[in-house]
Amino acid sequence: MARTQAERKSETRARLIDAAADLFARKGFHGVSAEAVADAADRTTGALYSHFGGKEGLLLALLEVWKERTVGQLAGALSRAPDPGTHFAAMWQSITRPAEDRGDAWLLLEVELWLYGARDPLVGARLAERYAEIRAELGEGLADWAAATGTVLPRSPEETGGLVLGALLGCAMQYRLEPRAMPQQLIIDGLSGLLGLSTRGAEP
Amino acid sequence: MARTQAERKSETRARLIDAAADLFARKGFHGVSAEAVADAADRTTGALYSHFGGKEGLLLALLEVWKERTVGQLAGALSRAPDPGTHFAAMWQSITRPAEDRGDAWLLLEVELWLYGARDPLVGARLAERYAEIRAELGEGLADWAAATGTVLPRSPEETGGLVLGALLGCAMQYRLEPRAMPQQLIIDGLSGLLGLSTRGAEP
DNA sequence: GTCTATATTTCGATAGAC
DNA sequence: GTCTATCGAAATATAGAC
Numbered sequence: 001m002a003r004t005q006a007e008r009k010s011e012t013r014a015r016l017i018d019a020a021a022d023l024f025a026r027k028g029f030h031g032v033s034a035e036a037v038a039d040a041a042d043r044t045t046g047a048l049y050s051h052f053g054g055k056e057g058l059l060l061a062l063l064e065v066w067k068e069r070t071v072g073q074l075a076g077a078l079s080r081a082p083d084p085g086t087h088f089a090a091m092w093q094s095i096t097r098p099a100e101d102r103g104d105a106w107l108l109l110e111v112e113l114w115l116y117g118a119r120d121p122l123v124g125a126r127l128a129e130r131y132a133e134i135r136a137e138l139g140e141g142l143a144d145w146a147a148a149t150g151t152v153l154p155r156s157p158e159e160t161g162g163l164v165l166g167a168l169l170g171c172a173m174q175y176r177l178e179p180r181a182m183p184q185q186l187i188i189d190g191l192s193g194l195l196g197l198s199t200r201g202a203e204p
Numbered sequence: 205m206a207r208t209q210a211e212r213k214s215e216t217r218a219r220l221i222d223a224a225a226d227l228f229a230r231k232g233f234h235g236v237s238a239e240a241v242a243d244a245a246d247r248t249t250g251a252l253y254s255h256f257g258g259k260e261g262l263l264l265a266l267l268e269v270w271k272e273r274t275v276g277q278l279a280g281a282l283s284r285a286p287d288p289g290t291h292f293a294a295m296w297q298s299i300t301r302p303a304e305d306r307g308d309a310w311l312l313l314e315v316e317l318w319l320y321g322a323r324d325p326l327v328g329a330r331l332a333e334r335y336a337e338i339r340a341e342l343g344e345g346l347a348d349w350a351a352a353t354g355t356v357l358p359r360s361p362e363e364t365g366g367l368v369l370g371a372l373l374g375c376a377m378q379y380r381l382e383p384r385a386m387p388q389q390l391i392i393d394g395l396s397g398l399l400g401l402s403t404r405g406a407e408p
Numbered sequence: 409g410t411c412t413a414t415a416t417t418t419c420g421a422t423a424g425a426c
Numbered sequence: 427g428t429c430t431a432t433c434g435a436a437a438t439a440t441a442g443a444c
Contacts, residue, residue: 012409012410026323028323030235033436033437034439043410043411044411044412045411046409047409054438054439104322108319108323111318114315115315115319118312118380118381131381131382132382132385135378135385154397159390162390163390163394165378166374166375166376166377167367167371167374167375167398168374169370170370170371170375171366172370173374174369176322177332177335178332178335181336181339182370189358193398193400194371194394212427216428237419238420239420247429248429250422250427250428253422254427254428258420259420
């Protein structure tokens, strides 16, 4: 066990970032003390300051991990999408299912980071890059599907991705406050309408 | 000047709520001290606690004002809407124009309150009511237009309102980080698609 | 590299004068 | 109803031991 040093270091880093993701989502960045984050990670504020220089440095590190993680899992989900309908359903469920491991924590952290980014230019620039990547991934996935099935999409992939992402985000926020107001079928129909597909009705 | 008492009281209330709306939007609820709010309102923490019992009571009062104000101005905008396209354009501009008086402060406060409501059941319930009202107003306005022009909307007014509100909110959040990614024409086209109107292209 | 202990500041909230 | 003064609690950040 000669590499205990580096192991311990990177594990502490990971533990602190995970704890920050959880607590920032549940209580908000300003609603959590650096000590509370360190406690949740079974470390102390000394370690936190040694690694990240402070609470804000921890948030910046979290932002990078968050960026890679979301874009990566999105790309994975897209690669095995038979059609937009089931694709949208899968995305919607991944956003709205409440508990399991983390569940609606994703949405809370997403909005928390957006709010931080809207107030802080540096974080805002990072977030803008991340959203652009998501729009691109999302739009390309749908464009691939369209090309494979001979469907004609009315907009460019990036534009399509932006509209879909926007609708998903805004609808998820409403769903979080009142789930009954946003049934899954409504989301799927609406997103299909955004693509120019008139997949409404479909009564037996 | 016999009613100086009541005047001073209600003016202090209004000043504190206005200052709270501004500061909560710019810095976030937890990012602002009660003293900072009182200072911005040219009052002291004593007055704040006398009126609202604390910072959280001030937020609840702000929420009520916010609720009435937004629904009211929305209803006003709807009553004079010639068609969905110009209607959407007007709504989009009212969300995205940057300064003037308050401008993107609306979006920041909206999201700040949402985040608070997602974490606090009491505030969440109030917010849910507000969103339901907005969905209803929005959907009814569009349904009226459809009835007047003989257009058939594929969904109920509430469902339509929910999709439109969601798309507007999510797109506005992306716009705030990167305006170029969300041009107005894209929003109008997308929302039209949500309604089942195929208003795409329209090349000369 | 991490922990304990602490210095310094700031916050929320209250008591009492006016 | 509002202001001044202030108390106790909690937060950030650091210094030094291990």
